[in-house]
Amino acid sequence: xxxxxxxxxxxxxxxxxxxxxxxxxxxxxxxxxxxxxxxxxxxxxxxxxxxxxxxxxxxxxxxxxxxxxxxxxxxxxxxxxxxxxxxxxxxxxxxxxxxxxxxxxxxxxxxxxxxxxxxxxxxxxxxxxxxxxxxxxxxxxxxxxxxxxxxxxxxxxxxxxxxxxxxxxxxxxxxxxxxxxxxxxxxxxxxxxxxxxxxxxxxxxxxxxxxxxxxxxxxxxxxxxxxxxxxxxxxxxxxxxxxxxxxxxxxxxxxxxxxxxxxxxxxxxxxxxxxxxxxxxxxxxxxxxxxxxxxxxxxxxxxxxxxxxxxxxxxxxxxxxxxxxxxxxxxxxxxxxxxxxxxxxxxxxxxxxxxxxxxxxxxxxxxxxxxxxxxxxxxxxxxxxxxxxxxxxxxxxxxxxxxxxxxxxxxxxxxxxxxxxxxxxxxxxxxxxxxxxxxxxxxxxxxxxxxxxxxxxxxxxxxxxxxxxxxxxxxxxxxxx
Amino acid sequence: xxxxxxxxxxxxxxxxxxxxxxxxxxxxxxxxxxxxxxxxxxxxxxxxxxxxxxxxxxxxxxxxxxxxxxxxxxxxxxxxxxxxxxxxxxxxx
Numbered sequence: 385x386x387x388x389x390x391x392x393x394x395x396x397x398x399x400x401x402x403x404x405x406x407x408x409x410x411x412x413x414x415x416x417x418x419x420x421x422x423x424x425x426x427x428x429x430x431x432x433x434x435x436x437x438x439x440x441x442x443x444x445x446x447x448x449x450x451x452x453x454x455x456x457x458x459x460x461x462x463x464x465x466x467x468x469x470x471x472x473x474x475x476x477x478x479x480x481x482x483x484x485x486x487x488x489x490x491x492x493x494x495x496x497x498x499x500x501x502x503x504x505x506x507x508x509x510x511x512x513x514x515x516x517x518x519x520x521x522x523x524x525x526x527x528x529x530x531x532x533x534x535x536x537x538x539x540x541x542x543x544x545x546x547x548x549x550x551x552x553x554x555x556x557x558x559x560x561x562x563x564x565x566x567x568x569x570x571x572x573x574x575x576x577x578x579x580x581x582x583x584x585x586x587x588x589x590x591x592x593x594x595x596x597x598x599x600x601x602x603x604x605x606x607x608x609x610x611x612x613x614x615x616x617x618x619x620x621x622x623x624x625x626x627x628x629x630x631x632x633x634x635x636x637x638x639x640x641x642x643x644x645x646x647x648x649x650x651x652x653x654x655x656x657x658x659x660x661x662x663x664x665x666x667x668x669x670x671x672x673x674x675x676x677x678x679x680x681x682x683x684x685x686x687x688x689x690x691x692x693x694x695x696x697x698x699x700x701x702x703x704x705x706x707x708x709x710x711x712x713x714x715x716x717x718x719x720x721x722x723x724x725x726x727x728x729x730x731x732x733x734x735x736x737x738x739x740x741x742x743x744x745x746x747x748x749x750x751x752x753x754x755x756x757x758x759x760x761x762x763x764x765x766x767x768x769x770x771x772x773x774x775x776x777x778x779x780x781x782x783x784x785x786x787x788x789x790x791x792x793x794x795x796x797x798x799x800x801x802x803x804x805x806x807x808x809x810x811x812x813x814x815x816x817x818x819x820x821x822x823x824x825x826x827x828x829x830x831x832x833x834x835x836x837x838x839x840x841x842x843x844x845x846x847x848x849x850x851x852x853x854x855x856x857x858x859x860x861x862x863x864x865x
Numbered sequence: 866x867x868x869x870x871x872x873x874x875x876x877x878x879x880x881x882x883x884x885x886x887x888x889x890x891x892x893x894x895x896x897x898x899x900x901x902x903x904x905x906x907x908x909x910x911x912x913x914x915x916x917x918x919x920x921x922x923x924x925x926x927x928x929x930x931x932x933x934x935x936x937x938x939x940x941x942x943x944x945x946x947x948x949x950x951x952x953x954x955x956x957x958x
Contacts (some may be wrong), residue, residue, distance in 0.1 A: 402929050403929050403930065403931050404929050404930060404931045404932070406933075409927070409930060409931055409932025409933075410931070410932070411931045411934070417937075417942045417950060418949070418950040418951050419937055419941065419950050419951065419952070420934060420937060420950070421936055422934060422938075422940055423932065423933065423934055423935050424935060426939065435924040435926060435927045436925070436927070437926065437927060437928075437929050438926040438927065438928060438929065439928075439929035440929075440945070441926065460917045467878075467880055467957075468957060469952070469954045469957065471886065482917070504907070516951065517956070524956055525956065526953055526954065526955060526956050527953075527954050527955070527956050527957065528948055528951035528952065528953055528954075529951060529952040529953075530951060531940075531952075564902055592949060646875055656874075656878055658878070661917045661918060663918070665925075666918055666920060666922040666923055666925050667917050667918050667923050668923065668924060669923045671923060683930075690950070807936060
C-alpha cells in the first residue's frame with residue numbers, strides 16, 4: 385500500500401481590536417442590535433469614500449513584525465468582486481498583489497523538535513456582515529443580514545504549505561494565536577469569530593515532489609475542530625486515491641456533529657474575483673522609521689518568554705511551554721511568583737488543579753475567581769503546615785468555586801491540620817486497637833498493611849492529620865508493641 | 866478578441882440578464898473599446914513603473930475615533946425587504 389504524505393497550509397483571519405472600523409468611524413464593538421453599528425460608508429451608499437484607519441495599519445505592521453515578516457515599502461488596496469449579500473457593495477476591499485507584509489515565519493514544537501512554518505503573506509481587509517438563517521442555510525427560506533461586522537478590520541495570514549500533519553496545523557494555529565495575543569492587536573477569540581481559520585489540504589505519495597490536488601476546509605471553530613477536520617479530510621483523500629479515484633478541487637465544510645467534511649455547493653465561477661486596484665484609496669508608502677518604532681514597542685513574545693522561564697525560574701521546558709501558551713496564563717504565573725518564590729510549586733498548581741478546573745468549567749484564566757495572591761496564600765499555608773497537600777486540594781476547589789480566601793475556607797470548614805502529637809497519638813492507639821489482625825500482618829512483614837493503617841488514621845481525622853507525624857507515630861507504636 | 870462567451874461570463878458574474886441582441890451589441894462595443902486601448906501598446910513603457918493609482922497622493926488616513934451611526938430607520942430606508950431591524954434578502958448558497 386502506498387504511504388502518503390500530508391500537506392497543509394492555513395489561512396487565518398484575525399479581527400484587529402481597533403475602536404472604529406477600517407474605512408469609516410463606525411464602532412467595532414461586538415454584538416449590538418442588528419444594523420446599529422453602521423454608517424453610509426460601511427453600508428456602501430452611493431457617493432461615500434472610505435478612508436483608512438491609521439491604527440489598522442499600525443496593528444497590522446505590529447502583528448507582521450511579531451511574525452518575522454518583511455514590511456512592504458509600497459502597498460495598496462484592491463477590490464475583490466463577488467455577489468454575496470454579506471457585503472453591501474458587491475466587493476470587498478482587500479489587498480491582492482501588493483500585500484502589506486511577506487516572508488515571515490513562526491516556530492512550533494512537535495515531538496520535542498522545533499519546526500519553522502513559513503508565512504507567505506499578511507494583508508489587510510474588511511470583514512463582512514453576518515447572515516442569519518432559520519434552521520440551516522440549506523432549508524431557510526431567506527437570509528437576514530446584519531451589517532454590524534461589515535468593515536471591522538481584519539488581517540489575513542497565509543502560511544506556506546509547510547505543515548505535515550493535523551497536529552502540526554493545530555500547533556501552528558495555537559502559536560499564531562499566542563503571538564498575536566501577546567502583541568495586543570486582537571483578542572483572538574475563536575468562539576466570537578475574532579480568529580477564524582481555513583485550511584488547504586492535500587496528500588501525495590511519500591517521496592513525490594509534486595503537490596496533490598487540494599481541498600479547502602471551512603467552518604472549523606476551535607483548535608479541536610481544526611485537528612479533527614484535518615484528520616478526517618486526510619483519511620478521506622487517501623481512501624479516494626487508494627480506490628483509484630481522483631481528488632476534486634473544491635471547498636468543503638466541517639460538520640462538527642457528524643464529524644465529517646462535506647462539499648459545499650460550488651458557486652460556479654465564483655472564484656473569478658476580478659481584482660483591480662481600489663480607486664477610492666490611495667497607495668501606502670510605509671515609512672521605515674515608523675516600522676522601527678513599532679518594532680521597538682513589541683513585547684516579549686511567547687518563545688522568548690518560554691526561554692526566560694526555563695532559564696530564570698529553572699522550569700522544565702514542558703512547564704514553560706504550557707505556561708506561556710497564552711499571555712494571560714503567563715501573566716498570572718508571574719504575579720504568583722512575585723508573591724511566592726517557589727516557581728515549580730506555582731507551576732504544578734497552575735498546570736494541575738487550576739487547569740483541570742478551568743477545563744472542566746470551560747473557562748479561561750481571565751475568568752478565574754482565584755487571584756494570584758489567594759493561590760500563593762494557600763501555598764504558604766501548606767508550607768507553614770497549617771494544611772496538608774491533600775487538604776489543599778479541597779481548599780483549592782472551594783476557592784475556585786467561591787473566590788474566598790484560603791484562610792477563611794480553612795477556618796469555616798475546620799480544615800486546620802492536626803499537628804498536635806498527643807491528639808494524633810490518641811487516634812493511632814485507637815486504630816491499632818481496632819485492627820489487631822492488620823497489626824499482626826504488618827509485624828509478619830506485610831508492608832502493605834502499614835498503608836492501610838495510615839489510611840485509617842487519616843480517615844478518623846478526616847484527612848487533617850499531619851501525614852509525617854502519622855507515619856512516625858505509627859511506626860513508633862508498632863515497633864514498641 | 867472578446868467573444869460572446871466572454872460577454873456571457875461577465876454578465877453572469879455581474880448578475881445581468883442580457884438578450885441575444887444585447888450580447889451581440891456588447892461584444893461589438895467591448896471589442897471596439899479594447900481595440901482603442903490597444904493604442905497604449907504602441908508606447909514604450911520599459912522605464913515606467915506600473916500605475917496603481919492615478920492621483921499623486923499617498924498615505925491618506927484617519928485617526929481611530931468612533932463617529933456617529935445612522936439611525937436604524939435610515940439604515941433600512943432603502944431595504945427592498947426587511948424583518949425587524951434586519952435586511953431580508955433571497956437565500957444564496
